[in-house]
Amino acid sequence: MxxxxxxxxxxxxxxxxxxxxxxxxxxxxxxxxxxxxxxxxxxxxxxxxxxxxxxxxxxxxxxxxxxxxxxxxxxxxxxxxxxxxPRRAYTDVLPDAFQRLADLQANASRIRHYTSGVFPGLLQSAEYVEAVIRACDGVWWDAASGQAETRIAFRLDQQRRALAAQPKSMSFVFTEDALRTVVGSESVMRSQILHVLQLAERHPSTSVQILRSTTVGNPALGGSLIVLDFSNAPRIGYAPTLYGPTTYYDQPADTTSMACAFDRASELALSPAESRALLIESLKEF
Missing domain, CATH: 1.10.260.40 (lambda repressor-like DNA-binding domains)
Structure with missing residues (x-):
């Protein structure tokens, strides 16, 4: 067959x-x-x-x-x-959709992730993860449901799986305002910046770039996207949303555009070396 x-x-x-x-x-x-x-x-x-x-x-x-x-x-x-x-996109409305995203990330050979205003999930320190999720507790879900603890544990496990799985190339681009927006506390921000610096040092195949707020021509302004490439499967694109079900794209017309948007943002961003210098400089603010 x-x-x-x-x-x-x-x-x-x-x-x-x-x-x-x-x-x-x-x-x-x-x-x-x-x-x-x-x-x-x-x-x-x-x-x-x-x-x-x-x-x-x-x-x-x-x-x-x-x-x-x-x-x-x-x-x-x-x-x-x-x-x-045939369908244009696939919307995952089943329970624990975030777990299936983690499965895809762990099995990808290449991850490209762009975010605006926040550090990408796979780059977040444990303290930053907790602060981000605690801020949503009682807003996007019932505070009494215990979802915060479940989501925190999941995010940390998701990071472990993505980093420990088969060797992969990971490229991250995030906007400069992520460095200025205090999440949790100044102490959390300082540990978050140090965490990114250490992560990039430990994983040479990981690229971290920062897009300056003054940069003109960003095609992903205000949004967020993830592009997953696989060694033996078609490319998948995913556009995270603040609220609602998870929607994936696997048609070449869509995934090519998403990959092009990320690559353009990467071209506009500071180089990894310049981004590292900016991260170190930003530590003085905290």
């Missing part, structure tokens, strides 16, 4: 199934036998190159000992993965 086109939803389904199988200690051979398929088919699905029938997914979920929430998510992803109708 020929491989199906890799789409965001098929890649998400595959990564979730791979994680559940690994956690259960089952092999691809065992999974294939459970649904009467060759292990090659399991490999195809786990790499986003196909989908499975609902009844096959149910058998695998039983085999993997999936929780009720995991079963609901996988079955819903399965419906999306089996769709053949």
């Amino acid at each position: 020929a491989d199906a086109q890799q789409t965001v939803e098929r890649m998400q389904l595959g990564l979730v199934l791979q994680e559940l199988r690994s956690r259960s200690g089952r092999s691809q051979q065992e999974a294939g036998q459970a649904i009467g398929r060759a292990y090659v088919r399991i490999s195809q699905v786990e790499h986003g190159k196909g989908a499975l029938k609902q009844e096959e997914l149910v058998v695998l979920l039983d085999l993997y000992g999936a929780s009720r929430a995991e079963r609901e998510t996988v079955l819903a992803l399965g419906v999306q993965a089996r769709r053949r109708a």
Whole structure:
């Protein structure tokens, strides 16, 4: 059987199934036998190159000992993965969408991330992460729900996974006002700047650039975007929003434009060496 086109939803389904199988200690051979398929088919699905029938997914979920929430998510992803109708973008409205973004980031070979007014998530120190998320507690979710703690733990784990996973190139561009906007406290800001300097030092394949507030011609002004490239899958683009569901783009017309926007912002930004000097200089303010 020929491989199906890799789409965001098929890649998400595959990564979730791979994680559940690994956690259960089952092999691809065992999974294939459970649904009467060759292990090659399991490999195809786990790499986003196909989908499975609902009844096959149910058998695998039983085999993997999936929780009720995991079963609901996988079955819903399965419906999306089996769709053949063309679509412009994919909006992830399922619970724990941020977890699936982390899966994609961990498996990417290259990450390009532009933000305006805030340090990119993968560059945030633990103190900065907590301050950002605490500011949203009781606003975007019920303070009594315990979501703040869950989101803080997730963000830190997301960073660990992205940095510890397969070697990848990571390029970050953020606007200069992120250095001036106090998040948490001046102490938090100082530790955040030091964290970025240390991170860039420890990971030579990571590029950090700052876009001056006086720069003219920024095509991503006021926005934020993430471009993910994979060694064996199509490029995916993601435009973070302040509130609402997660929307992904995997059509070349969209992802090419998003990559061009990032590259243009990178061209306009200070060089990594100049950005490092500005970070060091900004420490004097805190």
